[in-house]
Structure formats: structure tokens, C-alpha cells
Amino acid sequence: MACFAELGFAAVTVREIAGRAELSTGVLYRHFANKEALLRAAFEQSMAEVRATFAEAMATSAELRLSVLVRAAANTVRRHLAFWQLSYAARHQPAVIAALGGALTAWTGEIVAVLTTLLRDTGACDAETEARALFAQIDGMCEHYALAPHSYPLDAVVERVIAQRALLSRAI
Amino acid sequence: MACFAELGFAAVTVREIAGRAELSTGVLYRHFANKEALLRAAFEQSMAEVRATFAEAMATSAELRLSVLVRAAANTVRRHLAFWQLSYAARHQPAVIAALGGALTAWTGEIVAVLTTLLRDTGACDAETEARALFAQIDGMCEHYALAPHSYPLDAVVERVIAQRALLSRAI
Amino acid sequence: MACFAELGFAAVTVREIAGRAELSTGVLYRHFANKEALLRAAFEQSMAEVRATFAEAMATSAELRLSVLVRAAANTVRRHLAFWQLSYAARHQPAVIAALGGALTAWTGEIVAVLTTLLRDTGACDAETEARALFAQIDGMCEHYALAPHSYPLDAVVERVIAQRALLSRAI
Amino acid sequence: MACFAELGFAAVTVREIAGRAELSTGVLYRHFANKEALLRAAFEQSMAEVRATFAEAMATSAELRLSVLVRAAANTVRRHLAFWQLSYAARHQPAVIAALGGALTAWTGEIVAVLTTLLRDTGACDAETEARALFAQIDGMCEHYALAPHSYPLDAVVERVIAQRALLSRAI
DNA sequence: TATGAATGAGAGTTCATTCAT
DNA sequence: GATGAATGAACTCTCATTCAT
Numbered sequence: 001m002a003c004f005a006e007l008g009f010a011a012v013t014v015r016e017i018a019g020r021a022e023l024s025t026g027v028l029y030r031h032f033a034n035k036e037a038l039l040r041a042a043f044e045q046s047m048a049e050v051r052a053t054f055a056e057a058m059a060t061s062a063e064l065r066l067s068v069l070v071r072a073a074a075n076t077v078r079r080h081l082a083f084w085q086l087s088y089a090a091r092h093q094p095a096v097i098a099a100l101g102g103a104l105t106a107w108t109g110e111i112v113a114v115l116t117t118l119l120r121d122t123g124a125c126d127a128e129t130e131a132r133a134l135f136a137q138i139d140g141m142c143e144h145y146a147l148a149p150h151s152y153p154l155d156a157v158v159e160r161v162i163a164q165r166a167l168l169s170r171a172i
Numbered sequence: 173m174a175c176f177a178e179l180g181f182a183a184v185t186v187r188e189i190a191g192r193a194e195l196s197t198g199v200l201y202r203h204f205a206n207k208e209a210l211l212r213a214a215f216e217q218s219m220a221e222v223r224a225t226f227a228e229a230m231a232t233s234a235e236l237r238l239s240v241l242v243r244a245a246a247n248t249v250r251r252h253l254a255f256w257q258l259s260y261a262a263r264h265q266p267a268v269i270a271a272l273g274g275a276l277t278a279w280t281g282e283i284v285a286v287l288t289t290l291l292r293d294t295g296a297c298d299a300e301t302e303a304r305a306l307f308a309q310i311d312g313m314c315e316h317y318a319l320a321p322h323s324y325p326l327d328a329v330v331e332r333v334i335a336q337r338a339l340l341s342r343a344i
Numbered sequence: 345m346a347c348f349a350e351l352g353f354a355a356v357t358v359r360e361i362a363g364r365a366e367l368s369t370g371v372l373y374r375h376f377a378n379k380e381a382l383l384r385a386a387f388e389q390s391m392a393e394v395r396a397t398f399a400e401a402m403a404t405s406a407e408l409r410l411s412v413l414v415r416a417a418a419n420t421v422r423r424h425l426a427f428w429q430l431s432y433a434a435r436h437q438p439a440v441i442a443a444l445g446g447a448l449t450a451w452t453g454e455i456v457a458v459l460t461t462l463l464r465d466t467g468a469c470d471a472e473t474e475a476r477a478l479f480a481q482i483d484g485m486c487e488h489y490a491l492a493p494h495s496y497p498l499d500a501v502v503e504r505v506i507a508q509r510a511l512l513s514r515a516i
Numbered sequence: 517m518a519c520f521a522e523l524g525f526a527a528v529t530v531r532e533i534a535g536r537a538e539l540s541t542g543v544l545y546r547h548f549a550n551k552e553a554l555l556r557a558a559f560e561q562s563m564a565e566v567r568a569t570f571a572e573a574m575a576t577s578a579e580l581r582l583s584v585l586v587r588a589a590a591n592t593v594r595r596h597l598a599f600w601q602l603s604y605a606a607r608h609q610p611a612v613i614a615a616l617g618g619a620l621t622a623w624t625g626e627i628v629a630v631l632t633t634l635l636r637d638t639g640a641c642d643a644e645t646e647a648r649a650l651f652a653q654i655d656g657m658c659e660h661y662a663l664a665p666h667s668y669p670l671d672a673v674v675e676r677v678i679a680q681r682a683l684l685s686r687a688i
Numbered sequence: 689t690a691t692g693a694a695t696g697a698g699a700g701t702t703c704a705t706t707c708a709t
Numbered sequence: 710g711a712t713g714a715a716t717g718a719a720c721t722c723t724c725a726t727t728c729a730t
Binding site: 357358359369370373378379 | 719720721722723724
């Protein structure tokens with residue numbers, strides 16, 4: 001995943017990936033059918049991790065759920081910083097999108113669905129659009145942090161986003 | 173730019189670019205030193221166009237400025253989709269960042285500064301954090317649209333973001 | 345064709361073929377889609393040549409036709425010795441047979457058809473089987489000559505084959 | 517031998533050979549030094565089997581010997597099709613000839629010698645040339661069968677060749 | 689100045705062979 | 710002795726770049 005992110009899918013050579021993993025190209029091809037399969041495997045790992053974090057956040061009381069979820073998202077990126085930097089780089093590469101098929105859109109779809117039910121419970125009228133607006137904010141925040149982890153005030157923005165949600169739900 | 177965005181920098185062949193421009197590879201190399209120079213030129217041209225659009229948005233009355241700016245951002249991405257897709261892909265790749273110089277990071281700094289002054293005028297207490305939260309939302313929205321331009325309900329999300337700002341500024 | 349014959353289709357490298365033709369691999373791939381197409385092209389040239397020789401032989405009087413044909417076959421192999429040595433090598437390689445599709449069997453089919461009509465005119469009862477027996481003899485003779493051109497008494501065998509045909513047509 | 521004949525020496529993988537023999541590549545390399553040694557061993561085994569068949573044919577009465585021999589040749593090719601296909605392919609490839617030593621050329625010399633003595637007994641004037649003409653016919657027939665085993669009318673051609681020999685020996 | 693055929697380094701991938709288990 | 714995962718050289722094929730025309 002590090003290789004794919006740093007140079008792009010097409011620009012990385014299989015030799016380079018193997019070298020960085022301290023493997024021969026041979027073993028690599030024993031475990032993965034081809035370069036594309038390698039990418040797919042790296043991505044699936046990423047998605048599984050996020051899914052787990054989300055599931056955990058959803059297991060809290062309905063009242064706190066949203067704030068737990070936003071903080072969980074931020075902490076996931078903080079803990080797996082390198083991984084997310086790479087993930088963000090990868091998802092905009094056409095070759096990557098093609099290689100992953102619908103997996104990428106399916107994944108964001110899932111998140112929007114989870115947020116939609118969550119916001120419907122708080123009484124939002126157009127819950128899906130509300131969910132998209134919230135997802136955009138969380139995702140944007142995480143990405144900006146990933147781009148400049150040393151200077152970005154992640155906690156402050158997290159708390160502001162949570163405070164905004166509180167104000168907005170009260171305003172409805 | 174269309175070629176680069178559709179397939180990615182490494183996956184496009186110079187022949188393909190030349191063919192789509194109805195040029196021979198020969199003339200192309202007379203005008204651009206190499207493939208990278210071609211990317212740089214395409215980027216600079218798009219960047220100029222985008223800057224003009226934003227300047228126009230800032231020239232409106234202080235009251236409407238924020239909503240005009242959000243809509244302008246969305247429309248810019250829509251109109252220069254290829255540029256933004258590439259831009260989003262590029263900003264996470266050290267190799268591309270190096271090729272484009274600091275042009276990319278200067279960009280985001282500018283935007284946060286503009287939003288901060290804009291929000292300070294509406295009476296936000298921690299205007300910079302508020303600006304970052306707003307920028308995260310706008311940028312996240314634009315990026316999600318860039319990832320799935322055919323299925324993302326961009327206009328609906330734009331209007332929701334604007335409505336949220338109205339509610340929030342009243343709540344303060 | 346020389347490369348394919350000496351080492352076999354799979355064992356020859358495209359670099360070797362290019363090198364021996366004093367070409368770069370690049371040009372080679374500009375003119376031929378792939379290694380298989382290269383083989384196909386070489387073979388088609390061979391078949392055209394033989395067809396021409398046969399057509400010439402068939403243009404003589406019906407009486408002399410058979411003897412002219414046998415002598416023509418022998419002379420063709422003698423004049424294009426290198427070429428036929430290669431051709432004989434090639435036609436037994438499974439990869440070659442696969443690459444050439446039905447072209448190989450179609451070609452021998454043609455020859456058998458020509459000999460069949462020729463022998464039917466001389467009054468043979470089962471002309472097709474007679475043609476196959478004759479073709480086997482001519483082809484076997486040419487191949488044995490190709491295997492040991494310096495020691496094989498080609499002319500003597502040619503005249504013996506012609507003499508046999510005379511005896512056989514009288515015997516019927 | 518089946519593997520080599522079906523795909524050719526270079527195109528078969530050692531794994532495939534091992535798999536079809538239900539062996540691991542490891543044991544295979546314990547018994548044979550390398551892929552070439554594997555070919556040599558397969559060849560020698562088949563050659564022994566063929567020699568036995570021919571010896572049997574020569575043990576019949578002088579009168580029938582020629583017809584028995586022609587039929588034996590045809591049946592040998594039919595029963596050891598893979599060996600012969602490989603053999604025909606091999607005898608034109610310098611590389612294979614080198615790997616197999618002089619075994620292959622010695623072979624044809626033996627056969628011509630046998631046929632010469634056999635035909636001298638039937639009263640042929642130039643027995644060696646006659647032998648070469650007959651060998652060309654038998655060898656050509658077998659080769660044509662090896663090239664298209666499913667469509668070649670081997671038995672019919674065999675009987676025609678035998679019938680021709682009867683006619684010719686009567687004509688002398 | 690424009691062309692596009694030619695170059696050749698380097699890509700993904702395979703597979704004969706080895707060797708720790 | 711047997712196994713089969715690991716190695717890495719070498720394969721076919723592509724394509725950025727050059728240069729004779």
C-alpha cells in the first residue's frame with residue numbers, strides 16, 4: 001500500500017514492492033495472481049479495519065453514538081496515520097478505481113447508510129443528504145489531518161464538528 | 173489534462189495524448205520537454221482558470237459571499253472535473269508534489285485564510301477552527317463528488333451545507 | 345524461419361530473431377503483432393513459394409506432368425535447401441501447429457488433391473490413396489535429402505520414383 | 517514423453533511433468549539431473565520399445581517380411597505416437613540432435629541397410645536406390661500420419677504401399 | 689518545421705532449479 | 710527421502726524519446 005500511494009499504481013514496479021517487503025518477485029506471485037490482486041488485497045485490509053472501528057462506535061448508546069463515531073474516525077486516522085495517507089492517495093487513481101471494481105463506492109455507500117440511520121434517529125428531515133454533508137466534513141477533516149499531521153489541530157476540529165452537530169440537532 | 177485524469181499520469185502514453193490532440197509525437201516534443209512538462213503545463217492552465225472563478229465569487233456582497241463561495245467551489249469542480257480529480261490524486265503523491273513545486277500546498281493555505289476572515293465577520297468565536305471545519309466539509313464534498321460524479325447529489329449537499337451555516341450563525 | 349527451425353518456436357527469443365535480422369525488438373513489434381504472427385508470416389511465404397512451383401509443373405502436358413512434378417519438387421528443395429530444412433523442422437512443433445491453425449493441414453490437403461486428379465487421369469482405381477502413397481514418397485525423399493544433402497543420391501531416387509510410377513501405371 | 521510431444525520441449529514446464537506423474541518436482545530432480553536428462557530418458561525408453569517391435573517383424577519368413585515390416589512400422593508409429601511426433605520434430609533441430617548424441621542418425625542408417633538386403637533378395641537391380649525410395653515412402657507415410665493422426669487413412673496407405681511392392685517385384 | 693519509424697531500457701510475469709523443512 | 714515454497718534470471722512486450730527524412 002505504501003508503494004502504491006507514493007508513486008501510483010502504474011508507476012510502481014512489482015520488483016520495488018517485492019524489494020520493500022524483502023521478498024523475491026517469485027514469492028509475491030505465489031501469493032498474489034498479479035499486480036492488481038496485490039492492490040486489491042492491500043485495500044481489503046484497509047476496509048476491514050475501518051469497518052471494525054465503525055462497528056465498535058455504533059455499539060454505544062444512541063445519545064453518544066455520533067460524537068463517539070466522529071472521535072473514533074479521528075483516532076483511527078491518528079493511530080494508523082501512514083496507512084491512511086496511503087489510502088487517501090490510492091482512492092483517486094483511476095487505475096486503482098478500475099482494479100477495485102465497485103468495492104470503493106460500495107464502501108462509502110455503507111458509511112453514508114450508517115450515518116443516515118443515525119441522523120434519522122436525531123430527527124433530521126432529509127437524513128441522507130444530512131449524512132452526506134456530515135461524511136464530507138469528517139472525511140475532509142481526516143484527509144486534511146493526513147496531509148499535515150504536525151500542524152493540523154485535529155482535536156479542536158473534532159470537537160467543533162461535534163458541537164456543530166449538537167447545535168444543528170437542537171435547531172431542527 | 174483529460175488524458176491524465178482518465179487514466180493517470182503513468183498509464184497514459186504520449187502517443188495517446190498526441191493522437192487525441194491530433195498531433196504527431198514529434199511536434200509534441202518540440203513544444204514540451206517531456207511527459208512531465210506536459211503535465212505541468214496542463215496543470216498550470218487549469219489552475220489559472222480556477223483562480224479566476226474564485227476571485228469572481230469573492231467579489232460579491234459580504235452577506236452572500238459564503239453561499240456564493242460554496243456554490244462556486246462546487247461548480248468549479250463540476251466544470252473542471254478532470255483537473256480536480258487529478259488534483260485530489262496528486263496532492264497525496266510525494267512524486268507529483270515534487271514535480272509541481274509548492275503550488276499545491278500554498279493553495280489550501282490561501283483558502284483557509286479566506287474562510288477565516290469571512291467567518292470572523294459572521295461573529296464566530298474561534299474563527300480559524302470554524303474555518304477548518306467548513307473547509308473540511310466543502311473539500312470533502314467536492315472530493316466525494318469527484319470520486320463519483322455520476323451518482324453524487326452535489327447540489328443537494330451544497331444547499332444543505334449552506335443551510336447549516338445559516339442555522340449555525342443564527343445559533344451563535 | 346531459420347531461428348524457429350534451429351531452436352524451436354518456444355526456445356527462440358524475440359531478441360534473438362531481431363538480432364539475427366539486425367533489427368531492434370521495437371521495429372519487429374511494429375511490423376508483427378507478436379511472436380506467433382512472426383511465425384505465421386514466415387510460413388505463409390514458404391507456402392506461396394511451393395504453390396508457385398507446383399502450378400508451373402502442372403502447366404505441362406498431361407503425359408509428362410507427373411515426372412515434371414517429381415523433378416520440380418526435388419529441385420525446389422535443392423534450390424531452397426536452407427529454407428526447406430527449416431520448414432521440415434517447423435511443421436512438427438506443436439506450438440507451430442497451434443499458431444498456424446489449419447493452414448498446415450490445408451496445404452498438404454491441396455497437394456493431395458492435385459495429385460489425386462493427376463493420378464485419376466492415369467486410370468488409378470483408388471486415386472486418393474494412390475496420391476497419398478505418392479506424396480509420402482516424394483515428401484519422404486525430399487526430407488531425407490534435406491537431412492543429409494551431401495550424401496543423399498537425390499537424382500537417382502527421383503528417377504527411380506518416376507520409373508516406378510511408369511511401371512505401376514502400365515501394370516494397372 | 518506425452519508431455520514433451522503434446523507441447524514441445526521448451527513449452528512444457530517441469531511442474532506439469534511432475535504433476536502428471538503424480539510426483540513432486542523435488543523427487544523428479546533427485547532422479548534426473550535436469551529437464552534435458554528427462555527428455556533423454558524418455559527417448560531411450562521409447563527407442564528400446566521400438567527396436568523390439570522391429571526385431572519381431574524381421575523374424576518372419578523372407579516372403580512375407582516386407583509386408584510385415586511395413587505394417588509393423590505403421591503400427592509402431594500408431595502405438596508410440598508421442599515418441600514419433602517428438603522424434604520427427606527432433607531430427608531437424610540441431611540442439612536436440614546434440615542432446616541425444618548420434619543415436620538418431622544411426623537409426624536411419626540401420627533401416628536403409630536392412631531394406632537394402634531385403635530388396636536385394638527380391639531381385640532388385642539397384643537395391644540401395646530401391647531401398648531409399650521405399651524408405652522415403654514408408655517414412656513419409658508415417659510422418660504424414662504423425663502430423664494428422666485423426667484424419668490420415670494410415671491402413672489404406674499401408675496396404676497400397678504393400679500392393680505396389682508386389683506389382684513392382686512382379687514387373688522386374 | 690513536422691513526421692512517425694526506430695530504439696532499447698525496463699515493465700509484468702514465468703519457471704527451472706534449489707534447499708530448509 | 711520427499712516436499713513445495715522460494716529464488717531470480719530471462720522471457721515477451723510496451724513506450725518515452727530520438728532523429729533521418
